[in-house]
Amino acid sequence: MALYSEKVMDHFRNPRNVGVIENADGVGEVGNAKCGDIMKMYLKIDDDVISDVKFETFGCGSAIASSSMATELIKGKPVSEAMQLTNKAVAEALDGLPDYKMHCSVLAEEAIRSALDDYYKKKAENEIRDLHDR
Numbered sequence: 001m002a003l004y005s006e007k008v009m010d011h012f013r014n015p016r017n018v019g020v021i022e023n024a025d026g027v028g029e030v031g032n033a034k035c036g037d038i039m040k041m042y043l044k045i046d047d048d049v050i051s052d053v054k055f056e057t058f059g060c061g062s063a064i065a066s067s068s069m070a071t072e073l074i075k076g077k078p079v080s081e082a083m084q085l086t087n088k089a090v091a092e093a094l095d096g097l098p099d100y101k102m103h104c105s106v107l108a109e110e111a112i113r114s115a116l117d118d119y120y121k122k123k124a125e126n127e128i129r130d131l132h133d134r
């Protein structure tokens, strides 16, 4: 059996949603200290729905494939649903990852979680600012 599924190879070779969103509503960056890989996610959110998502990943093929698949899984979804995305769901959508590469999918889960945390933080700050401006 091939080490990597066709889906992993496809998302590695043709990653979806690569890039940067200027003035993103949420940005999250995470890294894995052991392998040194870094993943950054940008979210555009309208009415609590993820209208756009982009990523930059400096890492291995599985990390690139995981980021690409994760962005596809949350695009167009409500924030509450994106918050539930697990690394297992990402790996399953890729038709599996080798055990020693599962941490690459964890990075994708963490990057999205971190971008969503940033979104909630900014949202709360804006609400407080609005209250003060009244």
Ligand code: FES
Residues within 6 Å of the ligand: 032, 035, 036, 037, 059, 060, 061, 062, 063, 101, 103, 104, 107
């Ligand atoms: Fe570390 Fe893939 S080897 S994210």
